[in-house]
Amino acid sequence: MFIFTLLDYIGAMVFAMSGVLTAAEKRLDLFGAMFIGVVTAIGGGTTRDLLIGVTPVTWLSTWHYLAVIMTGIVVAIIFRQTLNKLRRTMFLFDTIGIGVFTIIGLEKALMIGVHPAVAILMGVTSAVVGGVIRDTLTNEVPLIFKKEIYATACIAGALVYLALRWLGLEAGINQLLTVGVIITIRLLSIRYNWSMPVLTIDSDQK
Amino acid sequence: MFIFTLLDYIGAMVFAMSGVLTAAEKRLDLFGAMFIGVVTAIGGGTTRDLLIGVTPVTWLSTWHYLAVIMTGIVVAIIFRQTLNKLRRTMFLFDTIGIGVFTIIGLEKALMIGVHPAVAILMGVTSAVVGGVIRDTLTNEVPLIFKKEIYATACIAGALVYLALRWLGLEAGINQLLTVGVIITIRLLSIRYNWSMPVLTIDSDQK
Amino acid sequence: MFIFTLLDYIGAMVFAMSGVLTAAEKRLDLFGAMFIGVVTAIGGGTTRDLLIGVTPVTWLSTWHYLAVIMTGIVVAIIFRQTLNKLRRTMFLFDTIGIGVFTIIGLEKALMIGVHPAVAILMGVTSAVVGGVIRDTLTNEVPLIFKKEIYATACIAGALVYLALRWLGLEAGINQLLTVGVIITIRLLSIRYNWSMPVLTIDSDQK
Structure with missing residues (x-):
């Protein structure tokens, strides 16, 4: 479905x-x-693919996905000052991203026939693990462990x-709904x- | 073998x-x-499964395992004050866990025909990597890199x-022995x- | 090709x-x-193998690789004071390592038929992810995110x-060249x- 693929790319x-913005805050290099x-x-998607056994992982099989991501990176590096001020707007797109990633993860897990409870876990994994790795690599306790109804929305x-x-309900309508x-x-x-x-x-009672 | 499966569940x-207790110490949210x-x-088990190529990873194929884990999580969240005082008792169960996980990892690796030295590494991986990830995600240098004969026992x-x-020796007896x-x-x-x-x-001589 | 395998072992x-030297700086135990x-x-190699779907991962299928690594570890533990002073020399060998690892990753990715841009990413992954994990586990922001033309050389x-x-150009000559x-x-x-x-x-303009 075209709209859904578009949303997936926007999310990525x-x-x-x-x-990139987190890296800039931490004064990392290019x-x-x-x-x-x-x-x-x-x-997130990679972790899900590895766990359910889809290899080579999805984004390896096409250069489109990597191209979209590299475009996002270059734009973010150039306009990082502006984007940093627009974090509230970014936040909306980010929320679209986690929504789409949740459903993709859920669908992929259901396709290999796992229990729905396990599939929900795969949906959440797709949505949150990217951010968890980002925060871990920049030496922070992952943000989503500490505040916000982020994973809960997923x-x-x-x-x-x-x-x-x-x-x-028809899949396309269900996905958008x-x-x-989530948003x-x-x-x-x-x-x-x-x-x-x-x-x-x-701790006092220890 | 029933006892061994039971010990595996207890370990998990x-x-x-x-x-959960580590998360509470770090004041993470639910x-x-x-x-x-x-x-x-x-x-630990997931890392082992990925390395030896068992996908979907074992715990995805049944909801039992996840149910046992979620039960442990809910119990730990509710009774965290009490459990924190019972750490010495918990420690015994934890030791059962690493013992069982070591043997499961070892057996699974031997089954795919790797060299015994590599199989030992897979046994240790099964037992310790869960704790390593836990400590890394909560922004600590993993505990087992710094003290205790934990991995050495494995x-x-x-x-x-x-x-x-x-x-x-018969496998069942060998496992319990x-x-x-390890304990x-x-x-x-x-x-x-x-x-x-x-x-x-x-450093002075640098 | 013999020389290349030798360089791979030297790199590992x-x-x-x-x-080991990083662990000793952090006062970890044996x-x-x-x-x-x-x-x-x-x-690095493991991450690449998992992403492209080569399992069991390469180093599991032979004890040679692990033996070479364990030899390096034992030597580094015993002679850590001396090696720490020889870091400039070590640095040369390390550079050989990243060069070889880059090419191995690139070749392996090309073999499964991915786009060259994706293959370059796999080459860089092979070369740098080991160091990224090392630094993350010892609770540091990975060195290569902060200084040096390391990944850029790859x-x-x-x-x-x-x-x-x-x-x-013939593969063997190309590899050495x-x-x-990179060096x-x-x-x-x-x-x-x-x-x-x-x-x-x-941040002031926030």
Whole structure:
């Protein structure tokens, strides 16, 4: 489906850009920024492909995907000052990215016949692991472990998608609808400052 | 063999719990704790499966394994204060886990026909990589690189297992015996404060 | 080709040694040094093999490779003070390693029929990912993200190799020539203090 492929490319490009901006904040050099950009864009899908046994991994089989990512990287390197100020706008595209990546991961896992619960995990993996690797490589505890309803929006979207799929909704419509659900949850979570409870251990009682 | 599968599940559950406790110490949120819990439990076995080419990786093919891990995570989140005080008891279960994981890794590697030295490496990988990923994601130098006869107990156990296997001992008995050896070495190492020598470089002479 | 296999082994051995020296600087124990040594030596090639779908990964299928790596690790542990003073000499061998690893990765990727741009990426992956994992596990931002024309030398070498290959040069000669190019670029970069530009973001304007 054309729109969906387009959204996938937008997602990869925005993920690559977020990698470059993180690299610039950390004062990495040009190569470091490219490396982090690529890894952020492909990390989630690659991990999913490796786990379910799709090799060579998807993005290796075509130069289009890499070209899209490299375009995102070059644009982000040149316009990094501007993009950094536009983070709120970027954030919307990033949310589209995680929505699309969640559904792609979910669909690919269902295709090899795993249990739906395992498939949801693969959807979330596709969406979040790129960012986790980006933060780990730049020596930070991954952002999504600490704040924001990011992964939770993916899980909720995955559940909606499975339910509508089970009810027989046409795949294309379901995909767009689910991406909409994920975006809505995430925007609401920012607007109303929702977050996951933080775990603590009362060290005094040790 | 029933007992061995049971020990495998216990190992995975305790590894998941240790991930949650580490996440709580680092004040991660609920999703972070779940992510670290899952990764700690499956990291070693997944790495081994990927290296030897078993895909989809083992835990994807059944929802049982994931259910056991999620149970461990939920229990650890609810009872984290209590569990944190029971770390010494947890430690025993954790040792069972590394023992079982070592043997599973060793057996799987031998089955694809690699050299015994390589198989030992796969056994150790199964046992330690989950913890290495857990510590790396929470921005620490992995614990097992710095103290304790943890990996060494795995290597010793793997050697014992190979020797007894070569002598023709029945697999089930050998497995339980080897887990016993690994547990004993680790308990003795704690009791008598054994540790691996730390490497140093005399920086003054640079 | 004998010379090339020899260079591959030298590369793996030197990478393993660099892992041990990093571990000693971080005061890890004997096991930590071994783990980091192995991972540094095999990390790049393993990542490449997994991505292109070569499993069991190459080094699992023979004990020779692991034996060479373990030899490097033992030598580095024993002579770490001396080696630390000889870092400039080590550096030359390390450069041979990245040159050889780049070409091996490139060739392997071309063999499975990917686009040349993707193949270059696989060459660079083979050469640099071992060091990236080494630095991440010891809780540092990877060195190659911050200074030196390291990865750039690999990319330049890969381009030269592809060009000469397209012109029909015999593979063996091309390989040695390309390794020569990579070494020359890297030595010149050290001699004249070349480095990649560092990215910055003007935080004041946020």
